[in-house]
Amino acid sequence: PRGHVTLVGGGPGDAELITLAGRRALAEADVVLHDRLGPTDRIDEWAPGAELIDVGKTPGHHAVPQREIERLLVARALEGLRVVRLKGGDPFVFGRGGEEVHACRVAGVPVTVVPGVTSAVSVPGAAGIPVTHREVSRAFTVASGHVPFSEEELAHLVGLGGTLVVLMGVGTLPHLVAGLRRHGMAAEMPIAIVERGFSAGQRTTVSDLGGILHRVAEVRPASPAVIVVGEVVRVPETFGCEDGRP
Amino acid sequence: PRGHVTLVGGGPGDAELITLAGRRALAEADVVLHDRLGPTDRIDEWAPGAELIDVGKTPGHHAVPQREIERLLVARALEGLRVVRLKGGDPFVFGRGGEEVHACRVAGVPVTVVPGVTSAVSVPGAAGIPVTHREVSRAFTVASGHVPFSEEELAHLVGLGGTLVVLMGVGTLPHLVAGLRRHGMAAEMPIAIVERGFSAGQRTTVSDLGGILHRVAEVRPASPAVIVVGEVVRVPETFGCEDGRP
Numbered sequence: 001p002r003g004h005v006t007l008v009g010g011g012p013g014d015a016e017l018i019t020l021a022g023r024r025a026l027a028e029a030d031v032v033l034h035d036r037l038g039p040t041d042r043i044d045e046w047a048p049g050a051e052l053i054d055v056g057k058t059p060g061h062h063a064v065p066q067r068e069i070e071r072l073l074v075a076r077a078l079e080g081l082r083v084v085r086l087k088g089g090d091p092f093v094f095g096r097g098g099e100e101v102h103a104c105r106v107a108g109v110p111v112t113v114v115p116g117v118t119s120a121v122s123v124p125g126a127a128g129i130p131v132t133h134r135e136v137s138r139a140f141t142v143a144s145g146h147v148p149f150s151e152e153e154l155a156h157l158v159g160l161g162g163t164l165v166v167l168m169g170v171g172t173l174p175h176l177v178a179g180l181r182r183h184g185m186a187a188e189m190p191i192a193i194v195e196r197g198f199s200a201g202q203r204t205t206v207s208d209l210g211g212i213l214h215r216v217a218e219v220r221p222a223s224p225a226v227i228v229v230g231e232v233v234r235v236p237e238t239f240g241c242e243d244g245r246p
Numbered sequence: 247p248r249g250h251v252t253l254v255g256g257g258p259g260d261a262e263l264i265t266l267a268g269r270r271a272l273a274e275a276d277v278v279l280h281d282r283l284g285p286t287d288r289i290d291e292w293a294p295g296a297e298l299i300d301v302g303k304t305p306g307h308h309a310v311p312q313r314e315i316e317r318l319l320v321a322r323a324l325e326g327l328r329v330v331r332l333k334g335g336d337p338f339v340f341g342r343g344g345e346e347v348h349a350c351r352v353a354g355v356p357v358t359v360v361p362g363v364t365s366a367v368s369v370p371g372a373a374g375i376p377v378t379h380r381e382v383s384r385a386f387t388v389a390s391g392h393v394p395f396s397e398e399e400l401a402h403l404v405g406l407g408g409t410l411v412v413l414m415g416v417g418t419l420p421h422l423v424a425g426l427r428r429h430g431m432a433a434e435m436p437i438a439i440v441e442r443g444f445s446a447g448q449r450t451t452v453s454d455l456g457g458i459l460h461r462v463a464e465v466r467p468a469s470p471a472v473i474v475v476g477e478v479v480r481v482p483e484t485f486g487c488e489d490g491r492p
Contacts, residue, residue: 011265012361019363020269021262090367091376098376098481115258115368117265121336122361130337130344138393141406143385144378153385156406160387160399235344 003030003077005104007097009090009116010038012123014198021114022086026050030081033072035063037088037224047084066096070103077109090118094144094167118142120165123197123226127204128236137163137232145169145176145227154179163230170225173216177209180229185209190233195225206233249323251350253343255336255362256284258369260444267360268332272296276327279318281309283334283470293330312342316349323355336364340390340413364388366411369443369472373450374482382477383409391415391422391473400425409476416471419462423455426475431455436479441471452479 006025011017018039026032026046034040035056043052053072055064064072069085076083091097091113104111120142121131131140139162143149146168149157157164158180169176170193181187187210195203207215209229252271257263264285272278272292280286281302289298299318301310310318315331322329337343337359350357366388367377377386385408389395392414395403403410404426415422416439427433433456441449453461455475 009363014267016267016270017265017361019257019263019265021260023266024262090363090371092371092378093367094378096380098379101374113371115263115363115371117255117336117361117363118367121339121364125336125338125359125361128347132338132340132390133344134342139387139389139399141385141387141408143408147384153406156402160402160406162387162389
């Protein structure tokens with residue numbers, strides 16, 4: 001039998017926010033490689049009888065390196081197995097999906113990609129913040145904060161306007177805030193940090209560029225968190241509810 | 247009984263790319279307002295017995311105006327009904343979801359939002375193009391091409407680099423291409439137009455800024471289409487397959 005690999009975007013963490021196609025791929029899987037960013041609460045139910053391999057960081061252990069994940073995907077598929085790589089969000093939004101597709105193609109292993117609900121849009125939305133809103137923002141930029149932005153990137157982000165969404169950016173937040181201010185973004189520009197979106201512990205911290213670092217020192221936000229900079233952050237206020245929820 | 251409204255992001259069109267939460271909301275709905283952008287092939291099966299209201303453009307008829315859609319949502323919910331507004335993609339990515347949430351809140355109608363798979367990421371992905379890719383693009387900007395970009399926007403889009411995704415941009419493509427070139431983007435910058443993503447008629451046209459307008463005159467792309475500008479357009483080529491599919 002010919003094996004294959006399916007990359008599944010599992011969405012932002014809530015088990016109900018995976019797609020039907022994602023569920024189907026899991027139900028048919030022989031092997032599932034997962035990590036803490038994907039929806040794993042019901043993985044035993046979703047992929048009954050499948051071999052489950054945790055490739056993420058677990059307490060006391062390092063994450064499996066990316067090249068080793070790719071090697072595992074290919075090796076299991078070449079054994080004739082149906083392999084699912086379950087990811088948080090969407091595989092192509094900072095999910096290294098392109099690298100995994102490439103590894104499969106090079107090895108001659110059939111690979112398909114099931115897109116998912118990206119945290120970049122849905123986590124702000126869970127806090128009541130639309131990334132686009134008529135008369136407020138007609139564009140949004142999604143970036144990784146894993147590495148600090150260059151001066152050029154900061155200058156053009158400020159100039160472009162619209163909404164800025166930063167993933168994996170809690171660690172570099174002071175650099176981002178100072179950089180945006182230095183390139184002329186107003187101290188009054190609203191900013192929100194949404195932690196643990198769609199979990200029981202979801203928490204939204206709203207401030208402005210001038211005040212956010214003081215707020216962060218108080219609330220000490222933890223990863224995973226999504227940062228939103230832009231006038232859309234004020235949209236939920238007009239509904240008169242604190243975090244945009246009903 | 248108290249009615250309520252649920253905005254459901256139906257994903258990019260493929261019936262398998264709706265979420266479990268979206269399916270659940272449809273299954274419980276008394277009324278569904280839908281249009282041609284959402285996944286409607288199986289709507290009778292998904293929302294059995296529900297009143298179905300087509301608020302989109304149908305041949306010979308205009309679309310229902312946005313304010314009238316909002317009025318319908320609120321009126322049906324105030325009658326005690328469970329109302330679903332089924333949308334294409336995600337409700338907050340140019341989906342006017344924020345306006346519909348606002349209309350419900352103003353009327354005191356409980357409203358929730360179920361995020362969806364956005365076409366901005368998934369349609370390029372269906373053509374094998376990842377919006378982010380290690381060493382190639384660490385950010386992407388999503389914009390509507392409904393109205394032409396300003397000179398300032400064009401200048402900063404060129405300066406920012408990363409991937410540019412334009413929705414509803416086929417009509418303004420000549421303006422976009424000329425504007426990006428005028429602000430210094432290279433004629434060799436790759437550009438792709440992906441029409442009818444996830445349908446049997448999916449078609450990808452790849453060229454560069456210097457050549458795309460000639461290609462467009464030949465292939466005459468139709469809406470809905472997603473335009474991608476950036477080096478990530480070349481990623482599928484490295485797999486040696488024309489449109490990124492296995």
